[in-house]
Amino acid sequence: MLDLDALKARYRELAGEEPEGLWFAPGRVNLIGEHTDYNDGFVLPFALDKMAVIAGGRRDDDQLVFISLELGDEIWTPVSELEPGTQGWHSYLAGVVWALREAGHDVGGANLVMTSDVPLGAGLSSSAAIECATVATLADLYGLDIDPMERAKIARVAENAYVGAPTGLLDQAASTLCQADHGLFLDCRTLETEHVPLPMAEQGYEMLVLDTKTPHSHVDGEYGTRRATCEAAAEKLGVPALRDVTDLDAALSQLDDETMVKRVRHVVTENERVLKAFDLARTADLSELAPLLDASHASMRDDYEITVPTVDLAVDTAKASGALGARMTGGGFGGCIIALTRAGEAERIGQDIADAFDEAGFGEPVWFTVTPAPGAGRLA
Ligand code: GLA
Numbered sequence: 001m002l003d004l005d006a007l008k009a010r011y012r013e014l015a016g017e018e019p020e021g022l023w024f025a026p027g028r029v030n031l032i033g034e035h036t037d038y039n040d041g042f043v044l045p046f047a048l049d050k051m052a053v054i055a056g057g058r059r060d061d062d063q064l065v066f067i068s069l070e071l072g073d074e075i076w077t078p079v080s081e082l083e084p085g086t087q088g089w090h091s092y093l094a095g096v097v098w099a100l101r102e103a104g105h106d107v108g109g110a111n112l113v114m115t116s117d118v119p120l121g122a123g124l125s126s127s128a129a130i131e132c133a134t135v136a137t138l139a140d141l142y143g144l145d146i147d148p149m150e151r152a153k154i155a156r157v158a159e160n161a162y163v164g165a166p167t168g169l170l171d172q173a174a175s176t177l178c179q180a181d182h183g184l185f186l187d188c189r190t191l192e193t194e195h196v197p198l199p200m201a202e203q204g205y206e207m208l209v210l211d212t213k214t215p216h217s218h219v220d221g222e223y224g225t226r227r228a229t230c231e232a233a234a235e236k237l238g239v240p241a242l243r244d245v246t247d248l249d250a251a252l253s254q255l256d257d258e259t260m261v262k263r264v265r266h267v268v269t270e271n272e273r274v275l276k277a278f279d280l281a282r283t284a285d286l287s288e289l290a291p292l293l294d295a296s297h298a299s300m301r302d303d304y305e306i307t308v309p310t311v312d313l314a315v316d317t318a319k320a321s322g323a324l325g326a327r328m329t330g331g332g333f334g335g336c337i338i339a340l341t342r343a344g345e346a347e348r349i350g351q352d353i354a355d356a357f358d359e360a361g362f363g364e365p366v367w368f369t370v371t372p373a374p375g376a377g378r379l380a
Helices: 004-015 091-102 126-141 148-163 170-177 221-237 248-253 258-283 286-302 309-320 346-360
Strands: 021-032 042-058 063-068 072-078 110-116 182-187 193-197 205-211 325-329 336-342 366-370
Touching: 004 021, 004 042, 004 063, 004 110, 021 126, 021 170, 021 258, 021 286, 021 325, 021 336, 042 126, 042 170, 042 258, 042 366, 063 091, 091 110, 091 126, 091 148, 110 126, 126 148, 126 170, 148 170, 170 182, 182 258, 193 258, 205 309, 205 346, 221 258, 248 258, 258 286, 286 309, 286 325, 286 336, 309 325, 309 336, 309 346, 336 346, 346 366
Parallel strands: 063 110
Antiparallel strands: 021 042, 042 110, 042 182, 063 072, 182 193, 205 336, 205 366, 325 336
């Protein structure tokens, strides 16, 4: 639970005055479209009602002061000394200041005191929440006129160039652009978006999010390796990106590397699933999405090879317990699964997964239900 009184109190203790405002940005769940973003493909995430909140105010001494109620206390850095590659939790905020300045925006010193209830390392974009909340804060503090897609891109530059994680735009776009009760369809090449209604409660469904507590990170090698294989495959196939593969069988017959075949098959079929999900969500009962969620999981498990035993057990148990569809969400190698369930069943299914984990000797998972929440903005 977020403690905004504690946040403001810590700000007052630092600055001797009230913050100029409070800004927030949420974590996200990706409904479908995994590892498609950096292949110029399609994604369909929605924002969580878990978020990073920043109490912010300008300083006139050119210093940045970062505080996180959860992660660490008072790091001081002069704006002129921001250095890409700096490690630590504050690099997600510092990186945004750096990226804004690189983009030509006149940003100076600031006090940035943060709190967040987005679970860390769970594949729910805790880092994008921090980055996007920082963009929102600094844009208002320094009167910058930056449209929402540009904000997402700046947050991504912070992640890629400053923090050093070679991710796509999915997380930052979701955290910035999502709307309540809607999913965000994003074409990662054209950057066209459409807000798709996801009336889960209205149609009698719930979305369970279960954190397997198997931590993951994108700064390590596996994510980058997947990305490099996709780029190499696109080059071999003579297309700008795997998004441009239109005849899967023909493409696969041109590849002799088994790993590359699998990676390409995942990306191409996952893009197709996102497009189907996009159509269905616009016109049909949401339960029709369920087979797509299942197929996406199988593809991540067998072709992209980014699931782990805890995640697979969670998905299999969810299905055996009556979930309509289930899949891992996020970058992989741990983190969370989502399961579409009938209303009133999510809690029991979460408990069934916890029991299965216990039996298998895995640690205790954490679970909750979610409804699509709004993207970044000003709280107060
Ligand atoms: C992480 C990255 C995203 C995306 C997903 C996989 O969340 O930050 O850019 O690639 O993994 O879909």
